[in-house]
Amino acid sequence: MFRRNLLAFLCALSMLPVSASFAKSPTIEDGVLLVGTDSSFAPFEFLAEDGKNFTGFDMDLIRAIGKELGYKVVVQNMGFDATVPALRTGIVDAVIAGMTINEKRKKFVDFSDPYYTSGLIIMVPSSDTTTKSIKDLEGKKIGAQVGTTGMFRAEKVPGAKVVTFANAAETFLEFQNGGVDAVIQDFPVVAYYVAQGGNKGRLVGPKMEAEEYGIAVTKGNKELVAQINKALASLKKSGEFQRIYKKWFGEEN
Structure with missing residues (x-):
C-alpha cells in the first residue's frame, strides 16, 4: 500500500x-x-x-x-x-x-x-494466544483492505477466507466486532491503531515484505x-x- x-x-x-x-x-x-x-x-x-x-x-x-x-x-x-x-x-x-x-x-x-522499516503485519485479537505466525492463519477468516499488498498476501494463505474492505477503518471495525479472525495490513497503520486504543488487537510475528524509508x-x-x-x-x-x-x-x- x-x-x-x-x-x-x-x-x-x-x-x-x-x-x-x-x-x-x-x-x-x-x-x-x-x-x-x-x-x-x-x-x-x-x-x-x-x-x-x-x-x-x-x-x-x-x-x-x-x-x-x-x-x-x-x-x-x-x-x-x-x-x-x-x-x-x-x-x-x-x-x-x-x-x-x-x-x-x-x-x-x-x-x-x-x-523506518515498513511492511505488512498480522493483527489478531488479544485473547488469541495461539497464533504465532502467518502459517497459523490457514483456514481462518482474514480481513484486509481491498487492492493492497495485505490483501494479496492474505490470498496466499492456504484455505483462508479473505474478506476485503474499502479502507483500514472498515477493516478494523469488522475486526473489533469479531467478524474476522485476523487482519493483514501495513505495519505502521496497525501499530498506530493499537497505540490509539485499539487494545482488542495484538501484533503477530515479524514484519513481512520490509521496505525502508x-x-x-x-x-x-x-x-x-x-x-x-x-x-x-x-x-x-x-x-x-x-x-x-x-x-x-x-x-x-
Missing part, C-alpha cells in the same frame, strides 16, 4: 530540465531547512486538529533533526508526486514523506540512512546527507528517536 504511484512520479519528473543540477540553498545558510511532505499519510504526516500545523512521526522526527543541527524547520505541504521535482528545482531542501528508498528514486535524489535530499548534496545522518545517529544514541517512535507506534523500534 505504501508504494506510491511511480508512473505519476516519473511523469512529473520528466517535466523538469534534464540539466537541473545541485545548487546549495541559501536557506540552509540562513539556518532554515525547507522540508517537503505530503500531509495525507497518517501517522507519519497529517494535519493536526487545529487545521494549521502538521503532526505525525515524520514531523516530530524532522523537527528533532532540525533542532539537533541548529536549523529552523519549515514544512511545505505538497502532493507526493511533487516532492522529488520540488527537490530538483530547489523549492525544498529535503523531503520526509514516508518515502521508500529504492534504486529508481536514487537516480534522482540522495537518501539519508533508513529511519529515508529522508530525500537534492542529488549530490552529500553535506546535507551527512548532517542528517549524524543527527539521526545522535537522536538514537540519546533515546529521543525511540521516544518519538513509541509516541506514535506504541512500542520501541
Whole structure:
C-alpha cells in the first residue's frame, strides 16, 4: 500500500530540465531547512486538529533533526508526486514523506540512512494466544483492505477466507466486532491503531515484505546527507528517536 504511484512520479519528473543540477540553498545558510511532505499519510504526516500545523512521526522526527543541527524547520505541504521535482528545482531542501528508498528514486535524489522499516503485519485479537505466525492463519477468516499488498498476501494463505474492505477503518471495525479472525495490513497503520486504543488487537510475528524509508535530499548534496545522518545517529544514541517512535507506534523500534 505504501508504494506510491511511480508512473505519476516519473511523469512529473520528466517535466523538469534534464540539466537541473545541485545548487546549495541559501536557506540552509540562513539556518532554515525547507522540508517537503505530503500531509495525507497518517501517522507519519497529517494535519493536526487545529487545521494549521502538521503532526505525525515524520514531523516530530524532522523537527528533532532540525533542532539537533541548529536549523529552523519549515514544512511545505505538497502532493507526493511533487516532492522529488520540488527537490530538483530547489523549492525544498529535503523531503520526509514516508518515502521508500529504492534504486529508481536514487537516480534522482540522495537518501539519508533508513529511519523506518515498513511492511505488512498480522493483527489478531488479544485473547488469541495461539497464533504465532502467518502459517497459523490457514483456514481462518482474514480481513484486509481491498487492492493492497495485505490483501494479496492474505490470498496466499492456504484455505483462508479473505474478506476485503474499502479502507483500514472498515477493516478494523469488522475486526473489533469479531467478524474476522485476523487482519493483514501495513505495519505502521496497525501499530498506530493499537497505540490509539485499539487494545482488542495484538501484533503477530515479524514484519513481512520490509521496505525502508529515508529522508530525500537534492542529488549530490552529500553535506546535507551527512548532517542528517549524524543527527539521526545522535537522536538514537540519546533515546529521543525511540521516544518519538513509541509516541506514535506504541512500542520501541
